[in-house]
Amino acid sequence: MGNSNTKRSDDYSSHSRRKKSKEFIDQRINYGSLVTHGIYTAQPEYDIDVVREFILKKKLSPFYKGMEDYSDNPFPSSATSTPDNLTIPSTQPYEPTLSIASSTENNDDTGSQCSKTRVSRKGSLDSSRRRSRHSSFSSMKNRRGSYKSDVDDASTSSSPITPDSHQNSLKVEPEHPLYSKEEFFKYPIECPICFLYYPRNINYTRCCDQPICTECFIQIKRTFQNPEPTCCPYCVQSNFGVTYLSPDSEEYYEQYNILVKSKEEHDPEYEKLLSQGSTPGKKRKNSISYTDPHIVSTDDIYPGWMLKYEQHQREQQRLEAMRVRNFNVQVNNNAALALLDAFFQLPIENQNSHSHSRSHPHSHSHSNTNSSSNRQHRNHTLQTFGNDLEELMLLEAIRRSLADENNNNNNNQSEEQGNLNAIEESNEVVVLNDDEHDNTSNISIRNELEEATEHIINLNLSSSNEDHTTVENTIDNATTTTSATNNNNNNNNTSTQ
Amino acid sequence: MALPKRIIKETERLMAEPTPGISAVPHEDNLRYFDVEISGPDSSPYEGGKFKLELFLPEEYPMSPPKVRFLTKIYHPNIDKLGRICLDILKDKWSPAHQIRTVLLSIQVLLSDPNPDDPLANDVAQEWKTNKEQAIATAKEWTQKYAK
Ligand SMILES: [Zn+2]
Ligand SMILES: [Zn+2]
Numbered sequence: 001m002g003n004s005n006t007k008r009s010d011d012y013s014s015h016s017r018r019k020k021s022k023e024f025i026d027q028r029i030n031y032g033s034l035v036t037h038g039i040y041t042a043q044p045e046y047d048i049d050v051v052r053e054f055i056l057k058k059k060l061s062p063f064y065k066g067m068e069d070y071s072d073n074p075f076p077s078s079a080t081s082t083p084d085n086l087t088i089p090s091t092q093p094y095e096p097t098l099s100i101a102s103s104t105e106n107n108d109d110t111g112s113q114c115s116k117t118r119v120s121r122k123g124s125l126d127s128s129r130r131r132s133r134h135s136s137f138s139s140m141k142n143r144r145g146s147y148k149s150d151v152d153d154a155s156t157s158s159s160p161i162t163p164d165s166h167q168n169s170l171k172v173e174p175e176h177p178l179y180s181k182e183e184f185f186k187y188p189i190e191c192p193i194c195f196l197y198y199p200r201n202i203n204y205t206r207c208c209d210q211p212i213c214t215e216c217f218i219q220i221k222r223t224f225q226n227p228e229p230t231c232c233p234y235c236v237q238s239n240f241g242v243t244y245l246s247p248d249s250e251e252y253y254e255q256y257n258i259l260v261k262s263k264e265e266h267d268p269e270y271e272k273l274l275s276q277g278s279t280p281g282k283k284r285k286n287s288i289s290y291t292d293p294h295i296v297s298t299d300d301i302y303p304g305w306m307l308k309y310e311q312h313q314r315e316q317q318r319l320e321a322m323r324v325r326n327f328n329v330q331v332n333n334n335a336a337l338a339l340l341d342a343f344f345q346l347p348i349e350n351q352n353s354h355s356h357s358r359s360h361p362h363s364h365s366h367s368n369t370n371s372s373s374n375r376q377h378r379n380h381t382l383q384t385f386g387n388d389l390e391e392l393m394l395l396e397a398i399r400r401s402l403a404d405e406n407n408n409n410n411n412n413q414s415e416e417q418g419n420l421n422a423i424e425e426s427n428e429v430v431v432l433n434d435d436e437h438d439n440t441s442n443i444s445i446r447n448e449l450e451e452a453t454e455h456i457i458n459l460n461l462s463s464s465n466e467d468h469t470t471v472e473n474t475i476d477n478a479t480t481t482t483s484a485t486n487n488n489n490n491n492n493n494t495s496t497q
Numbered sequence: 498m499a500l501p502k503r504i505i506k507e508t509e510r511l512m513a514e515p516t517p518g519i520s521a522v523p524h525e526d527n528l529r530y531f532d533v534e535i536s537g538p539d540s541s542p543y544e545g546g547k548f549k550l551e552l553f554l555p556e557e558y559p560m561s562p563p564k565v566r567f568l569t570k571i572y573h574p575n576i577d578k579l580g581r582i583c584l585d586i587l588k589d590k591w592s593p594a595h596q597i598r599t600v601l602l603s604i605q606v607l608l609s610d611p612n613p614d615d616p617l618a619n620d621v622a623q624e625w626k627t628n629k630e631q632a633i634a635t636a637k638e639w640t641q642k643y644a645k
Binding site: 039040041042066068192193194195196216219220225226231233234236 | 501502503506507556557559560589590592593594
């Protein structure tokens with residue numbers, strides 16, 4: 001029942017993956033890429049194609065292989081990155097940036113200009129230069145569409161360059177014209193969710209301006225258990241979403257420089273600047289609305305979620321209806337049987353609550369062969385009391401069959417109910433995953449509870465060889481431990497993986 | 498399956514900068530399973546007690562909360578007789594920004610500040626509401642008896 005539903009959604013997602021994955025070719029974007037690095041092992045539910053689209057549109061940070069340890073300069077470049085055979089006038093304006101932006105597409109004469117910019121950028125921290133930089137940035141952006149002619153212009157207008165410096169520079173920065181790899185990864189930032197270090201162009205939460213890497217961001221999702229809009233992991237504001245500042249933007253470049261400068265000059269303001277979230281130097285005052293077009297929200301990257309949820313709900317309703325129907329059928333059957341019993345006027349002892357409903361057919365046939373005088377007597381009584389009695393008997397039969405039902409299921413029912421309450425009230429079973437949730441019968445939920453408890457206990461037993469139930473002053477786990485031993489093999493498999 | 502860096506770092510930080518009154522030590526053969534000990538907070542009925550818990554980080558951690566349970570018997574309206582804890586951040590209020598440390602701190606706070614209006618152990622909660630003095634006396638008694 002539940003499995004069929006799960007299967008269906010699996011088919012759905014694998015289908016869409018198959019359909020789209022053919023077209024996928026990874027791309028390098030700002031020294032990152034379009035593929036995750038496997039921090040999370042669960043089957044992804046986000047729409048990876050949508051995520052990639054956002055990365056390509058520079059609305060999400062690309063995927064980077066997070067660095068395990070902090071280093072000021074994780075990718076120190078070779079000495080060739082700042083060739084000293086270049087003479088750059090100290091007043092060099094930012095025009096070269098223009099040609100550098102296109103340098104990766106043109107092998108002629110542009111490499112050394114990369115170096116040139118880098119050198120000149122080092123001197124760019126005085127404000128007048130930064131200002132001039134701004135204007136060239138926007139013009140560069142505007143003219144990106146027509147690289148070729150720009151490059152030609154630039155290369156003809158700039159001074160001749162030696163071929164080997166050109167080669168070296170290209171090796172240093174094949175992908176990113178504005179920053180060398182060294183510059184790009186300098187002073188990385190820690191993602192507070194996965195504890196790995198990333199280049200500074202990380203995503204920031206729209207609400208409280210805290211960093212989060214893309215791999216962590218896409219893991220945060222609505223669940224069938226909690227279908228409400230997702231919350232920010234840091235400030236718990238609803239409608240979680242992030243902003244991203246592309247390193248190609250002027251604004252990013254400006255902030256990069258502020259930070260690098262304060263860091264390298266041992267500015268005591270550095271920590272303060274760092275704590276200013278996405279916009280060091282001018283702290284963002286307000287949260288950005290989740291409807292803002294620059295925001296990427298959870299719902300954006302889980303586009304089919306609501307449909308899946310509705311499907312899930314319909315399935316739940318169908319199962320619930322089926323359960324109610326089964327119950328009613330059973331009650332009706334029981335009532336009919338009880339009514340027949342009453343008709344046949346079985347001795348009252350045979351009708352007490354110990355007789356299981358399934359045994360009725362036997363007693364029925366037994367009584368059938370028993371006596372025909374009973375039947376006559378019954379008819380007589382019925383005629384005497386008329387319809388009132390019939391109604392009374394029906395009510396009594398229903399009442400009795402319900403009582404019977406209760407008796408039969410008494411132990412299971414109350415235990416299951418207790419466990420259900422326990423699930424709701426305790427942390428032991430934290431999140432039933434989709435498959436488990438789909439199993440809506442009480443019994444399977446009860447098993448789930450035991451498994452969760454067993455899991456802990458089992459690990460405990462297998463790892464310490466110490467039975468907690470025998471340790472004084474510890475909680476009596478007799479019931480759960482028993483079932484833990486029963487399922488020992490299963491659980492060992494899962495726990496040792 | 499390799500242990501995620503986050504779990505390794507959390508463990509290292511727990512060891513390097515222990516929180517007063519809280520210890521969490523991973524099992525050598527299962528680094529997702531921790532033996533935890535929380536000291537009963539001062540001026541609470543649990544003062545002087547040392548409470549053992551078990552903590553397990555499921556595969557989905559930190560996207561799913563850790564599973565935590567008291568092993569030491571404790572008389573508390575939000576902890577049932579199986580040691581299960583009623584604490585919102587262990588359920589629907591979980592956030593991946595929480596850590597092992599913050600979870601254990603929250604449990605410590607729960608010991609200082611029981612919440613009988615959101616009970617897990619109904620009988621205890623009832624006692625806590627109707628006869629607080631007696632409830633606290635029982636909690637102290639259990640602490641003496643089981644948590645030494
Ligand atoms: Zn992360
Ligand atoms: Zn926030």
